[in-house]
Amino acid sequence: MKICVIGTGYVGLVGAAIFSDWGNTIVGVDIDSEKIERIKKGEMPIYEPGLSEIVLKNISEGRLSFTTSLSEGMRDAEIVFVCVGTPQSETGDADLTAVWKVAEEIGRNLETYKVIVLKSTVPVGTNEKVKKLIKDNLRFNTEFDVVSNPEFLREGYSVEDMKNPDRTVIGSDSPKALSIMKSLYAHLGKPIVEADFKSAEMIKYASNAFLASKISFINEMAQICERSGADVSVVAKGMGLDSRVGPKFLNAGIGYGGSCFPKDVAALYKTSTDQAYDFKLLRGVMEVNELQKNYFVSKIVRYFGGNLSGKTFGVLGLAFKENTDDIRESVAIEVVRILRGLGAYLKVFDPQAMYNSKKVLGEVDIKYCLDKYEAIEDTDALIILTEWKEFGTIDLERVKNSLKSHVIFDGRNILDRKKVEEARFTYFAIGKRTNGTELLSKRPTGTPGVILKNGD
Numbered sequence: 001m002k003i004c005v006i007g008t009g010y011v012g013l014v015g016a017a018i019f020s021d022w023g024n025t026i027v028g029v030d031i032d033s034e035k036i037e038r039i040k041k042g043e044m045p046i047y048e049p050g051l052s053e054i055v056l057k058n059i060s061e062g063r064l065s066f067t068t069s070l071s072e073g074m075r076d077a078e079i080v081f082v083c084v085g086t087p088q089s090e091t092g093d094a095d096l097t098a099v100w101k102v103a104e105e106i107g108r109n110l111e112t113y114k115v116i117v118l119k120s121t122v123p124v125g126t127n128e129k130v131k132k133l134i135k136d137n138l139r140f141n142t143e144f145d146v147v148s149n150p151e152f153l154r155e156g157y158s159v160e161d162m163k164n165p166d167r168t169v170i171g172s173d174s175p176k177a178l179s180i181m182k183s184l185y186a187h188l189g190k191p192i193v194e195a196d197f198k199s200a201e202m203i204k205y206a207s208n209a210f211l212a213s214k215i216s217f218i219n220e221m222a223q224i225c226e227r228s229g230a231d232v233s234v235v236a237k238g239m240g241l242d243s244r245v246g247p248k249f250l251n252a253g254i255g256y257g258g259s260c261f262p263k264d265v266a267a268l269y270k271t272s273t274d275q276a277y278d279f280k281l282l283r284g285v286m287e288v289n290e291l292q293k294n295y296f297v298s299k300i301v302r303y304f305g306g307n308l309s310g311k312t313f314g315v316l317g318l319a320f321k322e323n324t325d326d327i328r329e330s331v332a333i334e335v336v337r338i339l340r341g342l343g344a345y346l347k348v349f350d351p352q353a354m355y356n357s358k359k360v361l362g363e364v365d366i367k368y369c370l371d372k373y374e375a376i377e378d379t380d381a382l383i384i385l386t387e388w389k390e391f392g393t394i395d396l397e398r399v400k401n402s403l404k405s406h407v408i409f410d411g412r413n414i415l416d417r418k419k420v421e422e423a424r425f426t427y428f429a430i431g432k433r434t435n436g437t438e439l440l441s442k443r444p445t446g447t448p449g450v451i452l453k454n455g456d
Ligand SMILES: NC(=O)c1ccc[n+]([C@@H]2O[C@H](COP(=O)([O-])OP(=O)(O)OC[C@H]3O[C@@H](n4cnc5c(N)ncnc54)[C@H](O)[C@@H]3O)[C@@H](O)[C@H]2O)c1
Pocket: 006, 007, 008, 009, 010, 011, 012, 029, 030, 031, 032, 035, 083, 084, 085, 086, 098, 101, 102, 119, 120, 121, 122, 151, 152, 153, 154, 155, 259, 260
């Protein structure tokens, strides 16, 4: 099949690579000429495990090419995928500027029948509007169909996820377009959910909002576990083994971030209010997530007696999650900003997100280090903010020799509590009573009986 993919970011570039690897001929289109030039030279503009090899292989075998010209990219295509960004707008809903722009341009350039597929995450009603917009911009009386095909990949695992999705959702009002889309995905042998436009659009938001709810749920459980003496990791394990619950998205931490969950939860909430409905549960999910990072920072502040000025911290992790260089809406970045604002000096390290982080954080009161051990050298505490596997296996003896005071704040519960405490560190994790928690509970807090209040 001949396919055009518009937008070569985390979704579009991976999609273009995988579709070409299935034997299709793909042209990737992006308005960012620097990005296109880099990809053409074989340089990946994003870090995604396994992506580079697939892109290079398919470029060299002639199935994958890139251009900045949308008209050229879509000319011979039977299917045109729209994978442009839909970030959060100031009012909380999705900013669809790029989607409208692309729809108009597709309309102006449509000369033969094509299936136009919205893969970008868009609010309910968008596919119908895109269909109208394309129609309004047609220069010829060309037939076309619009299809909603939301993407569910996880950054850091997107190659794997695109090759092996749990399901494919196809929202369509045309049997012809549905059959073309099925022929693209049928070989995967995975369930295909056929839907109307609105249900397909809603499935994406409902899925992300549900996963975000799981995270906020376990983060609230963490609060009760910490207060009562239960261990949230053990609780999550016990819950997750129940097939009705499942183990994923049950890791307590400093909250969810990234380019999807925060904006998608906010957009769904906005959709609910637009429909004159107050989605109370989602409000709670967002509020808990907002408080979670403050709660973590409050532990650090209280440990150091309320004053961080003059303190230096070794910070491991800046990406919003492991296995990615993406720092969009990263809670780690927010925590770094808060700590810096409170007067601390930060020595930071992330295996992939250093370049992106430097662009948004600048260099004031931050040192970007070459590895995890350089980051903790001669600092007052180790602070872990992203769950990269390599942080979980850090050599505790080396940490001990590097830190001025033997204290660790683990915002992702990535270290083995027993080993850390045996190595005689003061340890603060999320949702478990550690020697650190007990230490704080013994300090005068000003409010008798209130220990580590959320957001305190
Ligand atoms: N990143 C994820 O994990 C993920 C997962 C599932 C769904 N999604 C959704 O997929 C969409 C894309 O997300 P992303 O993370 O790949 O975004 P991204 O920002 O990485 O990529 C978007 C790309 O679109 C390009 N673009 C913007 N306007 C354009 C135009 N007019 N013509 C051509 N190219 C244009 C940008 O230059 C950029 O390269 C969003 O709606 C997102 O919510 C993302």
